[in-house]
Amino acid sequence: MLEGLLKSKFYAKSKSLLKMSKARLEVLKKKKSSVARFLKNDMAELLRSGFDYNAYCRADGLLVEQKMIACYNFIEQFCGCISSNLSAMNKQRECPEECKEAAQSLIYAAARVSEFPELRDFRTLFTERYGTPNESFVNEEFIETLRPKSTTKELKLQLLHDIAEEFNIEWNSKSLEQKLFKPPREHSVNISRTDTLLSQRTRARYRISYPTKTTDNQQNISDISRFCSKLFFSDSSKINSI
Template identity: 35%
Template sequence: MSLLNQLFNRGILGAKCKTCLNLAISRIKLLQNKRDMQLKLMRKEIAQFLQAGQEAIARIRVEHVIREQNIWASYEILELFCEFVLARVPILDSQRECPSELREAVASIIFAAPRCSDVPDLLHVRNLFAAKYGKEFIAAASELRPDTSVNRTIIEKLSVSAPSPVVKLKVLKDIVHEYNVEWDSSKTEAEFSKKPEDLLNGPKQVSSGTTPSQVPPKHSPSNEAHPIMSAQRKGLECHQSPSPAATTSLLGQGGTTSSIKNDNTTSVNDLRNETRPQSSAVLERAHAAIAAAERATAAARAAAQLANIKFSTQKLEEQKS
């Protein structure tokens, strides 16, 4: 009989599945009570933040509240599925394929087991289902393939995507209504209505590198086709005689330059006449200073000679005595 049971995959679940399901149910109840207390405290804190006018912190905290509420709701559904499968373990053990009425419950437990790390007993149940129905059945439920029937509510509640602004605003309003907080939601609604900026891709419109003023001028085809002829024309224009208007302008320029030269010569002569008396006075002062210096040197020499005479007479008197 054991060989036949192995061929038909019978007798694999048995008591192990019942034990794991019972442990999972009791653990889920404990976690629900714990999360219920945490949710009350978190909602109360958000109400206090809104009352104090700290809406930015409340908008951030409300996402965590929504996440905890989703996990709490998914645990409630999983508890019902575990109780449903526990009551029908003999049916699962007696049939080779998963019955259609139990497919949703089994697939939901398989999908939620790796996403509910607080309930490790679900992983043991998942391994038992893998031994019973094969790895392909487990992969189909885990990857949400079309042929599986995982509960849609569990998929939504265990999703890792951020909650929508509508859901966040609804939870905030529920908290305000629960704790009777006076709060104007217009600022938060305006903040939620803003579209997120795409900071990675940058601006979509790229400005052109050249402006209309920087566009190079277009050359006429005639000049490009005959560059030698244009150069010859320029040379001829340079060698042509100047026009009468040009000569008159040159004469006018010559008259102005001659007048400028005359003005410059007169100004130089005036400067020379002004500097002559000043230079003579300076020379006289220099001569007087030189004479005074010569007198001072002569007086110094005379004083030195007198000092030498006095010193020599003193020595002679000392020698005589």
């Protein structure tokens, strides 16, 4: 009697969560799709107008939106699996084999998709019924989709090519590729040469030289003091004359 009551509560709670998740998915997917569509149109217009670097700079934003849409598609797929097999899940104490991936993937998503509160309710429901989560059953492609990672230049360039093809834009990426993959200038060498030149000019201006090594430490200190004094008094006199 008690076991049947608990199962009925599980069934009712699951049904309610599936209904709310469906509504949530519709809202989230509509919002993300709208943003992605706007970004794609904007990037296409930039490519058409010759501002390919500006389009390239917007690629990260579009990739983020596409990633989240893919994530929502997975969640929708998992919820569909739970819905189709809910009667079997209600009858069996152990999670049916065909539902393990869906159930564990929804649990896995709960801590990673903050805008989807129903996932946390699914996590509570499934862990109470089936015990400790087992990530070995989580969909590997879903894990890869949720994994934080930096986008490469090659990936963003490919996105631009896809947009150009979709919108029938004749675009040659050679100029942008040369700009993106141009070897960095050797700033450290330039800075070193500049510092050396300034140092030489400073010594010539004040007709002094840096203290050299000597066994007499007191002489070193004296040389440094004279060097600083000449710099100070010279700059002070200029300030006073203004």
